[in-house]
Amino acid sequence: MELSSKEEDVRLRELSGAGFASSFAPEQRPAVCENDPVVPGTLRALLFNLRVPWGKQEYYEASLIEFAGTVSMVFLSALIGVSLQGSQTNVVFVYVGCSNLVLLSLHILATAPISGGHLNPLISTAAFFTGMMELPRYVAYLAAQTLGAVSAGGLVKAVLGNKRSNLYHGGGCWIDDAEVAVHQAFLLEAVSSFCLLFLAFGLGLDPRAAQAFGSVLGPIIGSGGLALSQPRL
Numbered sequence: 001m002e003l004s005s006k007e008e009d010v011r012l013r014e015l016s017g018a019g020f021a022s023s024f025a026p027e028q029r030p031a032v033c034e035n036d037p038v039v040p041g042t043l044r045a046l047l048f049n050l051r052v053p054w055g056k057q058e059y060y061e062a063s064l065i066e067f068a069g070t071v072s073m074v075f076l077s078a079l080i081g082v083s084l085q086g087s088q089t090n091v092v093f094v095y096v097g098c099s100n101l102v103l104l105s106l107h108i109l110a111t112a113p114i115s116g117g118h119l120n121p122l123i124s125t126a127a128f129f130t131g132m133m134e135l136p137r138y139v140a141y142l143a144a145q146t147l148g149a150v151s152a153g154g155l156v157k158a159v160l161g162n163k164r165s166n167l168y169h170g171g172g173c174w175i176d177d178a179e180v181a182v183h184q185a186f187l188l189e190a191v192s193s194f195c196l197l198f199l200a201f202g203l204g205l206d207p208r209a210a211q212a213f214g215s216v217l218g219p220i221i222g223s224g225g226l227a228l229s230q231p232r233l
Contacts, residue, residue: 018062020137021045022127023116024108024204045131052134062115063140069111069119070148071155073103078156078171085168108204121145126197132205 018028080099089095108117118124121142128138153172157165175185203209 018113018116020116020133022118022123022130022132022205023112024118025112025116026207026209028113028116029207042131046129047131049128049131049134052136054136056136059134059137059140062137063144065111065115066118066141067144067148067151069107069115069117070145071152073107073119074149074152075155077103078152079159081171082156082160082164082168085171115141119145120196122193122196123200126201127205 018025019030021029023029077100080103081096084095084099104119107119111117111119118127118141124133124138124141124145127133128135133141153170156170160168160170175188177185180188
C-alpha cells in the first residue's frame with residue numbers, strides 16, 4: 001500500500017524524536033494552525049507541556065542522541081582547545097570561534113533530525129520555559145546533556161592525564177580570577193548566554209528562519225552565530 005506524500009511526511013515525523021516546536025530540524029516540527037488550542041511559544045503551551053505524560057519512548061531515545069552528541073562535541077572541542085593553548089597563539093578567540101562553527105554545524109546537522117539538536121542545557125531550558133518543549137523531554141535532555149559533558153570531561157582527562165589536563169584547564173573556558181572579578185565573570189556569562197539564545201531563537205528556532213534560509217542552511221547559520229557567542233577565554 002503506497003502512502004501519499006502528506007501521509008508519508010506525517011509518518012516520518014511520528015518516527016522521529018525531533019517532532020517538537022523547538023527542534024533545529026524545521027521539517028520535523030509539527031504544523032501549527034491559527035485555530036490550534038495550544039500554540040508553541042505561549043503561556044498556555046507551557047502549562048500544557050507540564051501535564052504531558054512521561055511514558056513516551058521517543059523522549060528517552062532522543063535523549064540518548066543528545067548524550068552521544070554532547071560527548072562527541074565537548075570531547076572534540078576540548079582537544080582543539082588544548083591544542084590551541086599549547087600552540088601559544090595570540091588569536092585563540094578566532095580559532096576557537098572557527099572550530100566551534102564547524103563542530104556545532106556538524107553536530108546540529110547530525111542530531112537535529114533525531115533529537116532536535118539542542119546539545120546545550122541553556123537551549124533546552126529556554127525552549128521549555130517558552131512553551132516549546134514538553135517537561136518529560138526537557139528533563140531527559142537536561143540529564144543527557146549534563147552527563148554527556150561530564151563524560152566528555154572524564155574522557156579528556158583520561159586521554160591527557162592529570163598534569164596536562166590541569167595545565168590546559170581541560171581544554172575548556174576559564175577565567176583568571178586574579179584579573180577578573182566575580183561580578184565581571186557573571187556579567188560576561190549572562191551577556192554571552194543572552195547572545196546565544198537570541199541567535200538560537202532568531203536564526204534556528206524561528207519558523208521564519210527556515211523559510212528564509214532553508215531547512216539545512218538555517219541550522220548552519222544558527223550554529224555559526226552560536227559559535228561566535230561561545231568563546232570566553
